[in-house]
Structures are given as structure tokens and as C-alpha cells.
Amino acid sequence: MSNPAILVIGSGLKVYREYLVAPIARRAKAAGIDLVLINNLKPTWQRQYFDEIVVANVFDSEIMGKAAREVVARRTVVGLMCWDEPLVLDAGLLAAEFGVPGLSAAGVRGCRDKERTRAVLTAAGLHQPGFELTTTVEQARAAADRIGYPVVIKPRAMGASIGVVFATDEAELDEAFHTALSASEVDPGPYRASAIVERYAPGPEISVDGAVHKGEYLPMFVARKHSSDHPYFEEVGHVVDANDPLLDDQELMRHLAEAHQALGIENGITHSEVRLTDRGPLIIEINGRLGGDLIPFLGRTATGIEPGEVLFDVTTGQRPDITPTHRRVAGIRFGIPEQDCLLKSIKLPSEAPGLVATSPMCEPGTVLRLPPGGYLARHSFVVCEADDMQTCLERLETAAALVELETEPVGPADPDAPFAMPAGLLDVDE
Numbered sequence: 001m002s003n004p005a006i007l008v009i010g011s012g013l014k015v016y017r018e019y020l021v022a023p024i025a026r027r028a029k030a031a032g033i034d035l036v037l038i039n040n041l042k043p044t045w046q047r048q049y050f051d052e053i054v055v056a057n058v059f060d061s062e063i064m065g066k067a068a069r070e071v072v073a074r075r076t077v078v079g080l081m082c083w084d085e086p087l088v089l090d091a092g093l094l095a096a097e098f099g100v101p102g103l104s105a106a107g108v109r110g111c112r113d114k115e116r117t118r119a120v121l122t123a124a125g126l127h128q129p130g131f132e133l134t135t136t137v138e139q140a141r142a143a144a145d146r147i148g149y150p151v152v153i154k155p156r157a158m159g160a161s162i163g164v165v166f167a168t169d170e171a172e173l174d175e176a177f178h179t180a181l182s183a184s185e186v187d188p189g190p191y192r193a194s195a196i197v198e199r200y201a202p203g204p205e206i207s208v209d210g211a212v213h214k215g216e217y218l219p220m221f222v223a224r225k226h227s228s229d230h231p232y233f234e235e236v237g238h239v240v241d242a243n244d245p246l247l248d249d250q251e252l253m254r255h256l257a258e259a260h261q262a263l264g265i266e267n268g269i270t271h272s273e274v275r276l277t278d279r280g281p282l283i284i285e286i287n288g289r290l291g292g293d294l295i296p297f298l299g300r301t302a303t304g305i306e307p308g309e310v311l312f313d314v315t316t317g318q319r320p321d322i323t324p325t326h327r328r329v330a331g332i333r334f335g336i337p338e339q340d341c342l343l344k345s346i347k348l349p350s351e352a353p354g355l356v357a358t359s360p361m362c363e364p365g366t367v368l369r370l371p372p373g374g375y376l377a378r379h380s381f382v383v384c385e386a387d388d389m390q391t392c393l394e395r396l397e398t399a400a401a402l403v404e405l406e407t408e409p410v411g412p413a414d415p416d417a418p419f420a421m422p423a424g425l426l427d428v429d430e
Helices: 014-031 061-074 085-098 105-112 114-123 137-147 170-184 250-263 295-303 307-315 389-401
Strands: 005-009 034-039 052-055 077-081 131-134 151-155 165-167 195-199 205-213 216-227 235-241 268-277 280-287 329-335 341-347 355-360 380-386 404-409
Touching (some): 061 085, 105 114, 105 250, 105 280, 114 131, 114 280, 137 195, 151 170, 170 195, 205 250, 216 295, 250 280, 355 389, 380 389
Parallel strands (some): 005 034
Antiparallel strands (some): 216 235, 341 404, 355 380
């Protein structure tokens, strides 16, 4: 008789997710639970962590669902995990179908559909911007006139700030809408080919990764986000401070708990993005998964909280322990070229003050394009730690400056070309 099993939908790439999978595998082995992976690629690094691997097209809802149901038909599945944004909706609905702990059907829809998030949180009386779902530029113009400029136009269901564009007036809106709609058409789910127009909310942006156990919201760590200048919102880095005073901000944490309750989120880990406005916290979105961009790795480095173990606990119906075991500051800085280019070679530092990790994010021969011609034009990252925020930021600057690139310029992107999905999106989406 086989062991009970946890079903995992999509593994992600090694450099972005192995730190998460390894502790999950250790906890599963200790509990006598098998890990069964359904993944779209043939296994490589995953073999040492999973007891069974099923290769299937997880980006096709019907194929992924059939593969999952076949596993459930021959195994006792006690939990289901997923941390890739495009797969979260189908995975969450399958968890509800199988009767195992999950976000809930309402919760996962509320997370994945940004329009629904806005509508539910507005109805719950939480601070939200004016917004409207649009499918044509004429609708977008009318919506912006009603809402009031400046506005942000964003795909209904994408990640990593891809296709998110700022517009100060109607002269900028048409191009911004075209960019957002083109990005939305890549989404494989039911929310494609539409864009949300919403009033821009100024203020610093943060993210909060938290666990949810039977509806109880348990914040783990706060990340301070560093983004590029308008009109685009490319994320260039994050910093997690285990002593961040926002963790003790009762208004912020109450706001997040009320939002999770309103959306009907029951069990799992969420990644909430928040603007700190002059009217208080404003939730930009709540994602039904761990943060991307290695933010959970930063959280582990800064606090000692093991996100893989927390995910294992909520997946198996247990209340996780989110008590920090140490208090440090950890940050990540992404290398982004100053202009569109062809990457010919890259050399990363092996030593630098506080350096924890570094890795290339693309291969030589890759064309890197900045928005709107491309997104996530990242050639590498560095992760550093320190005892305080200022030292961590200084160490990130030092380490990033040690990255050596050889590039050559490329011509402009074809404005009529279809939107190109960045390589590695499923593993770095924020």
C-alpha cells in the first residue's frame, strides 16, 4: 500500500525554487508522505525530491486536470501545492474538488482575477482606487475620464508588473492600453484579452508574505520593493528586514486580515502587494501563492522562517509556527541593462561583503529588451545580508557593481510584433 501523497502542480526552475522544494521534501519524508509532481518538462533536478513525476502540459487546464484526477484515483492525496501564478487558479479549484486544504474556490478566484479582487475589497469597505475593466481603447478612455488621471492600466491577470503602465493623460493612455492588452493576451486562463484601468495611488510599495490557516491570517515577513521609474513598474529589487516596524503596524495587519476574510481565503500562503498611501494602506493585489523574485528566500535569510515548512503545514491542515529564529536584513538586486542589447557574456562575483547568492538569469545570446519592447530584462541577480538596512543596501550596490557584462546594441523592437513572454516568468513573477 502506497503512502499518502501531496500533489504538486509545477516545480519552477531550480535557481528560483529548489530552496523551497528541499525543506518540503524533508518534511514529507519525515511524515511518511510522498510528493507527486505534475510538471510540463521532463525532470532533471526534481528527481531527488519527488517520489513520482508525471509529465503533462500543466498550462492546458483540461490536460492538467485529467493528470491530477488520475493521480487521485490511485493514491490517497492529502494536500495540493502550487506556486506558479498561471497555474494557481486551476490548482486551487482542484484542491477544492478533492476536498484537501486550499485557498477555497472563491479565494483562488479572488486572488487570480484582479477585477474581482477590486470589487470584493471595495464592497467590504476597504480602501481601494476607482477602477474599471476594459477590452477596447475607447472603453479605457471613457473609464479614465470617469476615474480621473493619473491612471494605471494593467492586465487583468498577469504577474511581475508585466504590462502595467502609468498614464498621466489621454495622450499617454492609448499606448499604455495597447501595452497592457497585448500582455493580457498571453495569459492562458479565462481572464485574457482585458485590462483594468484604475486610479493611480502614490506611496511606497511593499509586499507581505503570510500564511493562512483556517481563515486566520499569519504574516511572516515584509519586503520593501524597489521599482523603475514611471511609466513602467519593473521591479529591480526587494529588501526584507526581520525588524521591519510594519510587522507591528496594527492598521496594516488588520487591513490584510480583513481582505483575506472578504476574499474567502481559507488555507495556504499568500503574497500581498500594498501601497502605503496618505489615506492608509491600499491593497494592490493578493496573490494565492508564495512571492516570486526569491522574496521567500530573502525572508528565510532574514528571519529563519522556512517558507517550505510553512507551506507544508498549511497544506496538511496544520497551524504553522512563524516565529523568527534570528533577525537580519536580506536583499536582492536584479541586473538590468541600460538599453536594449544582445548579451554576449556575463561574469558574476564569487566574493563580496555579505554576499549570499548570485546567479545569471539568462544565457549568452539572449536579447534583453526594456519596456515596452520587452519585460524582465534581467541578466543576473545578487543577494546580500547584513545587520541593518543601510548596510544591506550598500552591500547590494557593491555586489551589483561587480557583475561584468559584454553586450552589443540591437535595433528597436517591432512595434507590431506580438507580446513576447519573458523566459523564466513562471519562476520570477512577483
